[in-house]
Amino acid sequence: MTISMDALDEKLITLLRHDGRRSISDIAIDLDVSRATVRARIERLEKAGIIIGYTVILRADTVEAPVRGIMLIEVEGHASDRVVKALSGFPEVLEIHTTNGRWDLIVELSATSLPELDAILRRIRLISGITSSETNLLLNTPRSTRARL
Template sequence: MDDTDQKLISALRHDARASLSDLALLLGVSRTTVRARIERLRRAGEIIGFTVVLKEDALADPVRGLMMIGIEGRGADRIIRQLSGLSAVRGVHSTNGRWDVIAEIGTATLEEFDDILARIRRFDGVATSETSLLLNTRKSARS
């Protein structure tokens, strides 16, 4: 992936509906080049899809946070499945280092947020956790 591909991906993250003409102008290449690069990135699996973010999606989670989870034993797959089944969990990430899994959580109220944290802490195999509330998002793949 070269610098032009990186710029193309950045532009698509900002506006996935940008026209080929606008992208070509921004990148200083032809529309045909933009089309070919997008197709190549899709075939290579670098771009796996496009999405729409609705205003209501952004407003739906006024309380958001990241819960870092330490898992004892070999229960990571089971806990990831359990986390994925919770409607308040917006994302689940495996990681290295001190924490085994990071869960992105979004709720309407602090009380709901506290309830979901308590529920997750009761999962069999969750040894430790640490949670940080997200105060402000300056850049997101969704925006």
């Protein structure tokens, strides 16, 4: 089901992203609408698959793997699907993004130490189809709306 979102839906989602545990009454007050309107909007957004769940968001630097990095990867020819499949088998890989420009993939990694991150990078660089890479350490995450599971 595809639905169009209006300004009220966008404000509602913003409020929920900042505090998914807020009461419907509090949200209704902030949005200047009735509780029934908020409840109906949330149910509609959930049914449409726009809101797929609620979770706890942790500060990224408090999780078990305090060393995190972004690896930029260049892939030869049409090997992207194969490389993505191989990367998906690494538990240290948090996210994989395809992109355009100089790099074909952007991969977010986690590790418990710098030597562990180094070992992960060496294993990833051995994947057939990867022609070049560059890695940057993430030093701090002052704001994140993504959950760390």
